[in-house]
Amino acid sequence: MQSFNDIRLILNTAQIMSLVKGGPLQLVTFDGDVTLYDDGASLIPSNQVISRILALMSRGIRVGVVTAAGYEEAKRYNDRLHGLLEAINSSEAITPEQKRNFIVLGGEANFMFQFNSNAPHLLESIPKEIWALDEMRAWKDEDITELLDIAEAALNDSVEAMRLNADIIRKSRAVGVVPKPGTKFFREQLEETVLAAQKVVELSDVGRRLPFCAFNGGNDVFVDIGDKRLGVACCQRLFGDIQGINTLHVGDQFLSVSGNDFKTRMVCTTCWVASPAETVDILDEFLELAATA
Template sequence: MTTRYRVEYALKTHRRDQLIEWIKGLLAVPFVLHSQPTAVFEPHHEGSTEKMAAIAHRRYAEIMRDVEALINDHIAHQRAGTEQNSKLKLLVPAVSKFFTPLLLHDAFVYQDTRRFISHRRFVAPSFNDVRLILNTAQVMSLVRAGPLDLITFDGDVTLYDDGQSLTPDNPVIPRILELMRKGTRIGIVTAAGYTEARRYYERLHGLLDAIKQSDMPQDYKQNLIVLGGESSYLFKASGTEEHLLDYVPRPDWILKEMESWTDEDVAELLDVAEAALKECVKNMRLPADVIRKERAVGIVPTAGRRFAREQLEETVLVTQKILEMSPVGRRLPFCAFNGGNDVFVDIGDKSWGVLACQRFYGGIEGSKTLHVGDQFLSAGANDFKARLACTTAWIASPAETCNLLDEISELDAAVQRK
């Protein structure tokens, strides 16, 4: 049962994506005007169903084409340095940078043949409908502009279930291998912050073993990197070392801007974050252990316990606000996020991680890069900042990641046939 509290909680700013909510609101109008829920009670309603669906499809498609035009206008303002003056920015103040146009009209047509959005009488176009349409629109734009030079992935909930590992039977593996055979570079940008290759091999062994055993050229086998701790540790697939990953020294891959991140500032920021986390543990009586790492600090539940969603988000928001107001938090980038049953603060964030992957591969542009992740809410979500570095796709499960990669393959094949 959905209570009023749950409804109001879901409408909080940190739980919403303004662009998706705005598009969903636009689509609600033709749904209300043209859906015919009472027709299901009438005899011989089959013909009316198709007529209703055709009208709804046309109206939804028109709206998507109009939004597509607004995004193109916003991109033109971006290039002129006047994005604050774009109509889209006025309508959706939180809208972020676009690296490519979004083919929303074509993406809606594509998704409507799969989700039958226009045929629905009682359920209006949903958040998930719009999210998947945006994903498809982004993929279409990337594939048609081709080639797609780099895809970066989050780990948990994106490549494998939360807290699990990438085992040999994972269906995403052959799809990633197909991308690598076409020359696409792969980056796994994860919050897991390990200093040893062995720990990443334990999480990714199914993929790493499959790459080693594949028949792709040796130089292609090395087109996979793992960037851990959001933007702290880099490992490169080697195919020869014991754990199939080589540690890349920090000076060999960090961005010029990251050179100013001093050890003293790192320690100070983690001290402030640790104090904030401990205060939350005390105030909410959380059954938690504090974990301090070299470049991260967080809380995890004691054995057999779980945190409530509200406790996780309260901890993230409190810690984030304290860090934002601290002098060191203004000097040093950080990411405070809800990991599902823990809260961590990392040095840097995924925008820096993706940018580092791009630099490592010779300077790949954001318009040739796709980041795939599951956490894109405005607070407590560590994929959100990746939007500053490249195009993104917001998925909700490893199965959706497979579907997205299938779309890339299908759309790429269609482009090649032309």
């Protein structure tokens, strides 16, 4: 009998085969934690996924990291992705034009950076006017504030009800619950917090007007403005309105209740991985099949 993981991996292979046969593949986007590197870690120079990403880029394929990490400064993304950024910068197998095909989209769909070898941290911020979707440009600041206020109140209720040893973190486009130093949440606490926040925001008037994403980050819970459906679509737009049939998103969070990769299925082909090693395997499958196609 096939296990769930067996079926997941078989479907991943089927997706890769379909992209090689029917694509062509023009854009690959990745989640960060658990997809490119271990949870809470960074992309160090020895990470095996780096050579595979360089191989994709040498074929002219655009690459994006679409992450929930909502940093507004290039340095913070360099801290997480320095091994890959330095490899792109020093590579002689990739042309200067191809190097510009690497982007980072943070906060689900809120902050975009593009590779630039002359930038201090090898990334430059890209104005939203260039990549934001029309529906995103219609968002009102007061709606964003109202939604985050409602989400923050719901998260506070969960902290008090479950007596979590936690802090509430408020950002410009997100609000979350993070454990105090030395504390680790139980999975049930994380899931309950996600469900409660999602339900409260969904039932609000602003929650019906504004896209949002409530998700379990492994040892925290965040509610973000926007979601990865929009994030991948923004990457597609930046590179000339690439179609879903020519796009692949690789991520580890596809459970419909609390997985922030789930909605990417609405705009592209997807592969569901459980570790960075599986990401390497998927890319190897694609590169081997593409070489003989």
